[in-house]
Amino acid sequence: xxxxxxxxxxxxxxxxxxxxxxxxxxxxxxxxxxxxxxxxxxxxxxxxxxxxxxxxxxxxxxxxxxxxxxxxxxxxxxxxxxxxxxxxxxxxxxxxxxxxxxxxxxxxxxxxxxxxx
Amino acid sequence: xxxxxxxxxxxxxxxxxxxxxxxxxxxxxxxxxxxxxxxxxxxxxxxxxxxxxxxxxxxxxxxxxxxxxxxxxxxxxxxxxxxxxxxxxxxxxxxxxxxxxxxxxxxxxxxxxxxxxxxxxxxxxxxxxxxxxxxxxxxxxxxxxxxxxxxxxxxxxxxxxxxxxxxxxxxxxxxxxxxxxxxxxxxxxxxxxxxxxxxxxxxxxxxxxxxxxxxxxxxxxxxxxxxxxxxxxxxxxxxxxxxxxxxxxxxxxxxxxxxxxxxxxxxxxxxxxxxxxxxxxxxxxxxxxxxxxxxxxxxxxxxxxxxxxxxxxxxxxxxxxxxxxxxxxxxxxxxxxxxxxxxxxxxxxxxxxxxxxxxxxxxxxxxxxxxxxxxxxxxxxxxxxxxxxxxxxxxxxxxxxxxxxxxxxxxxxxxxxxxxxxxxxxxxxxxxxxxxxxxxxxxxxxxxxxxxxxxx
Numbered sequence: 001x002x003x004x005x006x007x008x009x010x011x012x013x014x015x016x017x018x019x020x021x022x023x024x025x026x027x028x029x030x031x032x033x034x035x036x037x038x039x040x041x042x043x044x045x046x047x048x049x050x051x052x053x054x055x056x057x058x059x060x061x062x063x064x065x066x067x068x069x070x071x072x073x074x075x076x077x078x079x080x081x082x083x084x085x086x087x088x089x090x091x092x093x094x095x096x097x098x099x100x101x102x103x104x105x106x107x108x109x110x111x112x113x114x115x116x117x
Numbered sequence: 118x119x120x121x122x123x124x125x126x127x128x129x130x131x132x133x134x135x136x137x138x139x140x141x142x143x144x145x146x147x148x149x150x151x152x153x154x155x156x157x158x159x160x161x162x163x164x165x166x167x168x169x170x171x172x173x174x175x176x177x178x179x180x181x182x183x184x185x186x187x188x189x190x191x192x193x194x195x196x197x198x199x200x201x202x203x204x205x206x207x208x209x210x211x212x213x214x215x216x217x218x219x220x221x222x223x224x225x226x227x228x229x230x231x232x233x234x235x236x237x238x239x240x241x242x243x244x245x246x247x248x249x250x251x252x253x254x255x256x257x258x259x260x261x262x263x264x265x266x267x268x269x270x271x272x273x274x275x276x277x278x279x280x281x282x283x284x285x286x287x288x289x290x291x292x293x294x295x296x297x298x299x300x301x302x303x304x305x306x307x308x309x310x311x312x313x314x315x316x317x318x319x320x321x322x323x324x325x326x327x328x329x330x331x332x333x334x335x336x337x338x339x340x341x342x343x344x345x346x347x348x349x350x351x352x353x354x355x356x357x358x359x360x361x362x363x364x365x366x367x368x369x370x371x372x373x374x375x376x377x378x379x380x381x382x383x384x385x386x387x388x389x390x391x392x393x394x395x396x397x398x399x400x401x402x403x404x405x406x407x408x409x410x411x412x413x414x415x416x417x418x419x420x421x422x423x424x425x426x427x428x429x430x431x432x433x434x435x436x437x438x439x440x441x442x443x444x445x446x447x448x449x450x451x452x453x454x455x456x457x458x459x460x461x462x463x464x465x466x467x468x469x470x471x472x473x474x475x476x477x478x479x480x481x482x483x484x485x486x487x488x489x490x491x492x493x494x495x496x497x498x499x500x501x502x503x504x505x506x507x508x509x510x511x512x513x514x515x516x517x518x519x520x521x522x523x524x525x526x527x528x529x530x531x532x533x534x535x536x537x538x539x540x541x542x543x544x545x546x547x548x549x550x551x552x553x554x555x556x557x558x559x560x561x562x563x564x565x566x567x568x569x570x571x572x573x
Contacts, residue, residue, distance in 0.1 A: 011341035011380055013334075015389040018159075018255055018554055024387020026380065051495030060393050062406050065383050069393050081160050081437075081552045084445050084483040084511045087492050096496045098341065113342075 001103045008112040009036065009102065012094030019079035021053075021090030023097055026067040029111050033066035039102060045070050048100055049093070052077075070097075124308045126301055126325070127356045127370070129188075130154040130201075131332025133161055133178055139332065139354045140188045144197075146370050149356065150308070152192070153300040154181060154201035155330050162294060163437035163552045165205035166238070166269040174214075176207030182214045185289070186222065193224050193288070200279060200300045204293045206269065208233050211291055212571065219573045227573045230282030232292040234566030237434070237559070238270045244563060251434060251557040260557060266439040268552070272559060273433045275399030276322075277313065278566040279303030285570045294435065296399050298326025301357070309361040313400065320403035320425025321363030323396070327403075328367055328385055329355050335385040336369040336416075337376035348374015353416075364421045366413060377416040395426075397433070399561075402426040431558040440553030444520040445483070445511035446527040449540030452504045458535040459486045459508045465534060466510055469526045475519045483511040507540075513551065520548035 006025075009032045014023040025040070027033035046057035055073025062068065076090055077083035087093070104112070127149045129139040133156040143152060156178040169176025181203035192199060204211045208231045219227050237244065241264060245251065251260035251270075260267070271294035280303045282290045292300075302322035305311060311318045328335045335355040337346040353373030359365040367382050369375050386405060390396055393405035407424035450458050463484045470477060485491050487507035490499045510527065514520050524545040531538045 007341065011384060013339065013341075013384040013387050017389060017391065018556060020255070020391075022387075022389045022391065024384065024390070026383045026387065048496065060391075062387075062393050064406055064408055065386065065410065067383060067387055069387055069390055071391055079554055081554050082440060082443075082513075084443055084485070084509070084513070085491075086485060086487070086509070092492045095341070096493045099493065099497050 002106050002109050003101055003103050004112050005098060006040070006100040006102055007098035009104070010098065012098050014090050014092070014094030016076055016080050016089040019074055019076050021072045021075045021093050023070040023072065023094050024067060025070065025097065026065060028113050030066055031111055032108065033063070035104065035108055036068070037061070040068065042070065045097065048097065049075065122361055124151070124305060124359045125149040125356055126151040126153060126304060126329065126359065128153050128155065128329035128332050128354055130156060131330065131334065132156070132158055133180065135332055137184070140184055142351070142370050142373060143354055144188060144191045146372050147356065149197060151198050151200060151304045152188070153329060154184065154199070154203060155297055155300060156181065157202050157205070157294060159435055159554055160437065160552050162206060162269040162271045162435060165207070169207050174210050177205035177211035178203040181211070182218050185215055186218045189219060189224055189227070190222055193227060198283070198304065199289045200304060201290070202292045202295055202300060204231060204291045206236055206293065208291065208293060215289070215291065216571065216573055225573050227289065228287045228570055229289045229291065229573070230285060230287035230568055230570045232278040232282060232290065232295070232566060232568055234278070234564060235272045235274050235294040236270070237272055237564070238267070241267060241270055244559070247563070249559055249563060251436065251559065254556045254558065260436065260555065263438045263553070263555065268437050268439060270434060270436045272564050273399060273435065274564065274566055275299050276303035276306055277400070278568050280307045281568045282570065283307040285568065287570055297330040298323040298398060299400070301326030301329050302400065305359055314427070316401045316425035316427055317423060318363040319401035321365065321423040322359070323398050323401060323403045323425070324405070324408065324420065324423055325357040325359060325365055328382065329357060331385060331388065333375060334388065335367060335382060337374070337381050340376070340381050340384055342380065346374070346376045350374065363423055364419065367418045367420065368416055377418055379410045379412055379418055382410065382418045397429065399428060399432055401428050430561055432561055432564055434557045434559050436555035436557055438553045438555055440551040441513060441515045442517045442520050442548040443511060443513045443551050444523050444546050444548040445509060446524060446546040448508045448527065448530065448538055450506050450508055451537035451539070452502060455503055455506045456486055456489060458537065459506055462508060462530050462534050462538070463510055465530060466523060466526050470523060473522050475522055477512050477514060481513045483509070483513070485509040517548035524548070
């Protein structure tokens with residue numbers, strides 16, 4: 001096993017709909033996608049965002065794009081127009097999720113993106 | 118690809134306030150058939166309603182008129198058509214000012230179409246009376262509970278009236294609130310004579326619109342692997358090259374910066390889509406899990422196999438309402454003990470407000486200490502002793518006057534608080550109205566759209 005950040009395995013884009021944030025995650029390869037299907041569950045994401053996301057977290061799968069869309073309810077301090085928090089639209093939640101540390105099987109290291117920015 | 122059977126659509130504005138270099142870049146470098154301008158975000162209509170209340174000649178995207186002055190001579194010469202959701206809540210003013218601009222340019226013979234019917238603010242009482250509860254899609258509450266405070270109400274209408282405008286010969290189509298992808302879908306329905314029950318093609322057009330609607334976010338902007346992107350200053354705006362069958366290529370303006378790869382395209386595909394199998398639009402439901410992508414060439418990604426389903430019987434409505442006020446002030450604080458100092462300042466401000474006779478309940482008080490993982494709260498380890506932080510102190514409440522007192526108690530922290538506070542610029546903060554967002558649904562049969570065309 002080896003510990004990497006999700007950023008080495010995936011890219012992200014996030015945004016909002018009212019008080020709900022959307023985090024899109026695309027795996028860097030099919031092999032990684034299949035691993036993330038098991039490892040990056042809605043429960044893992046909910047636990048990771050426990051200080052900001054208070055509602056249901058739903059994971060949608062897009063196997064055709066090696067991607068997932070996570071929908072985090074009640075996660076933007078009241079929503080884009082109402083809250084005083086800086087990231088009222090969840091623009092950086094995607095990048096935040098990419099900081100998640102994952103203990104991956106060693107064979108996946110070959111396909112992980114190692115030039116971490 | 119057979120050039121004759123391809124329609125090329127470029128987006129020149131991804132939001133109200135996007136770079137004015139977009140349209141210039143597109144016209145300098147590209148042969149295209151349509152340019153879309155997307156101005157309206159969720160809260161835009163409320164801001165525009167306020168502007169209109171203060172000045173009856175305002176309430177639309179005024180940037181658009183300036184842009185038209187610059188692009189229309191070339192567009193007219195080359196037969197490029199424009200579709201823009203620039204009318205906001207004041208189609209008449211938008212039309213008149215656009216007409217005047219075209220007259221000044223001597224562009225006689227230009228046809229401008231206006232699409233209306235999205236603005237239902239004046240019909241809310243009647244609609245509620247007729248059984249449309251306009252329940253908040255997040256909270257489930259009926260609109261009745263905030264009806265007196267509503268400031269705007271606009272339906273996300275679909276492609277149909279834009280198609281009608283193009284059928285009437287419009288060179289420029291100006292709409293109010295329409296679903297963003299409709300700006301792109303409508304020209305394709307018009308050009309390819311797509312049937313409005315050909316849901317696979319409508320879904321393809323909707324996905325093209327979804328890719329274009331945020332401008333350079335589809336072409337390498339806001340991309341995780343940003344170090345692989347070059348030419349940021351001249352980011353290429355996106356273009357779709359559509360075929361009659363619904364397959365298309367996403368590319369960008371040539372000789373520009375940016376990057377169009379499966380990864381940058383997918384980044385935008387995944388943007389704010391909720392359930393990807395059921396992306397709800399006014400004209401169809403698009404299935405993002407059906408899309409097949411291929412890197413067809415440098416900065417060219419081909420899309421195929423897109424599937425769609427019939428739409429629901431409802432339109433989405435975006436309603437805004439007055440929800441009290443908010444105020445926010447910022448100060449910079451140096452270490453040592455920057456976090457401790459920031460907490461002291463926060464306590465001082467609210468204690469002083471109490472001395473003024475203003476008690477703000479705990480849940481309405483706000484403190485963010487920037488530099489302590491405000492953006493990544495709980496996600497990464499925090500530096501316990503940062504050398505500097507930005508303190509953001511604020512509050513919400515029903516009364517602007519009380520909140521303004523908070524604004525007056527920020528600067529005094531510099532002389533009466535702990536040492537090392539600086540960066541107080543721009544004067545006292547003032548309370549601003551909070552625009553509450555109320556997403557709802559309305560039966561399609563209750564909404565009437567109209568299209569009128571004027572020739573200069």
